[in-house]
Amino acid sequence: MQDIKITAKNVQVHYGDTHAIKDVSVDIQDNTVTAFIGPSGCGKSTFLRCLNRMNDTIDICRVDGDIRLDGEDIYDKRVDPVQLRAKVGMVFQKPNPFPKSIYDNIAYGPRIHGLARNKADLDEIVEKSLRRGAIWDEVKDRLHAPGTGLSGGQQQRLCIARAIATEPEVLLMDEPCSALDPIATAQVEELIDELRQNFSVVIVTHSMQQAARVSQKTAFFHLGNLVEYGETDRIFTNPTDPRTESYITGRIG
Amino acid sequence: MSAFWLLVIILALAVLGFVLGRARALASVGGDRRKLHSLPSFYGYNVAMLALVPALLVLCLWVILQPIVIHASVAGAIPETHYESSGQLNLVMSDVARVAEGLDEMVRQNVMTREGIAALDADSTDLRAQLAQVGVALGGEVSPTILSAAQALRARSETGTLALTVVVLIIAAGGFLFALRSSTGDFRARNRVESGVKLLLIGAASLAILTTIGIVLSLVFNTINFFGMFPMTDFLFGTVWSPEGRGGSEHLGILPLLWGTLYISLVALLVAVPIGLFAAIYLAEYAGKTTRAVAKPLLEVLAGIPTIVYGLFALTVVGPMLVGVFGADGLGWMQGARSVMTAGLVMGIMLIPFVSSLSDDIINAVPQTMRDGSYGLGATQSETVRQVVLPAALPGIVGAVLLAASRAIGETMIVVMGAGAAARLDLNPFAAMTTVTAKIVSQLTGDSDFASPEALVAFALGMTLFILTLGLNVLALYIVRKYREQYE
Incomplete structure (x- = not known):
């Protein structure tokens, strides 16, 4: 039995009048890749964004319920969302490198959190992050070229490296491969598997093969409900809920 | 006939053309609009457009150009002994224009007939007093040269306006008839109207651009003119700005x-x-x-x-x-x-x-x-x-x-x-x-x-x-x- 990293209990999310997440409870384990699958609009991305309070930036969004990171309520008034997001990093659907150099993109997080004592420290963090992001060899000769000049797959790995650089404990990935070709996807998936050594990874994906390949746990969302949650192998071979079975066999979705 | 009434006539012709063109196109297919190439109103617009646009263009150009042409020809007829510089010629010509305006006013108020004006003689009548009576004040006596120039100006303007009326009406009627004749079921009226709309838009865009070019050119020519009288280096690098009255300034540094x-x-x-x-x-x-x-x-x-x-x-x-x-x-x-x-x-x-x-x-x-x-x-x-x-x-x-x-x-x-x-x-x-x-x-x-x-x-x-x-x-x-x- 592995440690539980995040516990969510009875989470409700409203966008204005829309009830987007209905009473979702889930435990996310440490050093595990957890996949959220489900048809578009089922609330999996919304739920993911609850885990690092990214929904705070949307005015009309309201989150109720209890979400705990290492036993601490992240929606408590005393918790600073800025510190929380340093612990729970996020990678987005579309690669979004900042209009800065590759080096500055990676150094951004360490700089704002004061993780490096001096230039040498920072250089080391940048190199380590880029290596762990599996992109070091491609960019080591042009660290000061703009990050926007990279290809789509490289940009996404740069964004993953950027998220790793702040030393988060949990990494949230919102469809990180949807804009990538199969080769870049394979690289990113390989990377996710390696990241499991150090982080708890939560990934939202539309590709069932991808969920089966990279994750150990899978949660199936449908119309705002968490339908089924369990070991990935079991979900894909022997689902208990008929809706899960329909979805993974391609009959709904 | 004045340009205003001419405009009213061709506008009326265009409206009439719209109604007739539409009706004729419909009649040519026995009232079944599905057999027409274009919607019936396109035939109407086509006739209206051909009646209106060419005539209107000629009207505008003529109204702008006529005074310039007549002015130049009258100015050329004034003997060179009456002026020394182009500035003086301008003064003479403004007198001529003023007298001609006064003569027009006299005809309008029935003080004098057209024939009477043609027979006027500067030596025998006190034209200045007569003009003052109709509300046109002159700075000095009217000399024979100015009077004859003014008479010529009036006569040519009248001829020009008559010619304008005839030409514009012919063009409007020609366009009207041509378009009306072609208003049959097979005619592609829509295509012609669409290209007409395109020309209209191009015209508007080029007018705006041409105006800008005109302003820039006037700036450029006057600037060149200025540098003809004043050294460019003194203007560009002079550190003193003190213009003095009329001419003779030494310090015009920018x-x-x-x-x-x-x-x-x-x-x-x-x-x-x-x-x-x-x-x-x-x-x-x-x-x-x-x-x-x-x-x-x-x-x-x-x-x-x-x-x-x-x-x-x-x-x-x-x-x-x-x-x-x-x-x-x-x-x-x-x-x-x-x-x-x-x-x-x-x-x-x-x-x-x-x-x-x-x-x-x-x-x-x-x-x-x-x-x-x-x-x-x-x-x-x-x-x-x-x-x-x-x-x-x-x-x-x-x-x-x-x-x-x-x-x-x-x-x-x-x-x-x-x-x-x-x-x-x-x-x-x-x-x-x-x-x-x-x-x-x-x-x-x-x-x-x-x-x-x-x-x-x-x-x-x-x-x-x-x-x-x-x-x-x-x-x-x-x-x-x-x-x-x-x-x-």
Whole structure:
């Protein structure tokens, strides 16, 4: 039995009048890749964004319920969302490198959190992050070229490296491969598997093969409900809920 | 027949053409509109267009060209003994025009018949008195030359107007009949109307462009004219500006004016850029929807205030306030209410909405994913704005600032009222100075001879300003466009 990293209990999310997440409870384990699958609009991305309070930036969004990171309520008034997001990093659907150099993109997080004592420290963090992001060899000769000049797959790995650089404990990935070709996807998936050594990874994906390949746990969302949650192998071979079975066999979705 | 009635007639012809063309096309297919190539109204528009447009074009051109042609031919007939320079010829010709106008008036008031006018003789009648009776006052007696020229002018104008009427009516009728004859079921009326619409739009666009070219050409030629009378190097590099009356000025150096312009613009930008930019950041990143909906239009009201009102504000409020602090009673740096600081501060306030409104749009155009990326790494709002949003928006903001700068350089009223009229090269921001625009106003208003270098220098000043602001605008547009490509 592995440690539980995040516990969510009875989470409700409203966008204005829309009830987007209905009473979702889930435990996310440490050093595990957890996949959220489900048809578009089922609330999996919304739920993911609850885990690092990214929904705070949307005015009309309201989150109720209890979400705990290492036993601490992240929606408590005393918790600073800025510190929380340093612990729970996020990678987005579309690669979004900042209009800065590759080096500055990676150094951004360490700089704002004061993780490096001096230039040498920072250089080391940048190199380590880029290596762990599996992109070091491609960019080591042009660290000061703009990050926007990279290809789509490289940009996404740069964004993953950027998220790793702040030393988060949990990494949230919102469809990180949807804009990538199969080769870049394979690289990113390989990377996710390696990241499991150090982080708890939560990934939202539309590709069932991808969920089966990279994750150990899978949660199936449908119309705002968490339908089924369990070991990935079991979900894909022997689902208990008929809706899960329909979805993974391609009959709904 | 006057041009107005002619216009009414061809308009009526066009309306008639619309009705008849439509009816004829429908009749040609026995009333079944499905057999027509185009919708019935296209046939109507086609006839109306061909009746109206060519006739209208000829009418416009004729009305513009006729006075020029007749004027030239009459002027050519005046013996050279009556004038020495082209300026005097112009005076003679304005007398001729005035007499001709008076004669027209006499016919209208039935004081004299057309035949009577043709038979008029300057020696035997007191024309000046007669003209005065119908309300046309002349400066001197009418000489035989002027009278005969005026008679010729009248006669040719009458002939010209008659010819105009005939030609325009023929063209309108011709277009009408031609289009009406072709209004049958097979005729592709829609295609012709569509190309007509396209020509109309092209015409509108080229008119705007041609006007700009015309203005630039007039600036260029007058500037060349000025440099014919005044050495270019003295103008460009002279450090003294002191025009003297009519002709004979030795000091028409642009440098003090240019310095005043740039100094005041600099002060204005120092006020407008930080305030405008911070206001834009607040509106785009921090303000709620309702605050934004109220605050943004309010800020933009500033842009709608006429600059003369800002000038009043500078002169009556800001100037005296500054004098209270920096004047003789205070620090003693300031002589009077008018100074670089007064004009610069007020102009800065005027420019705030230009900077804030454009910057706000540009900051809003930065993709939300960029902000999400930064927040997702645990950055605060101000870190995100400073390190991600502003760098991404920077080229656009630079464009906004350059546009504001070209506004500042071209601004006139605030400067005339707030900065004074003394052309000087001085570093003290509390000294009165003047700008290029203010001097253009003062060189051309009042009693000035348009052929003297003192007046023509205004064109050279205008040309300088034009090149300066054009350069800034081109640079701003280039930067803004380069930035746009990044996200689209």
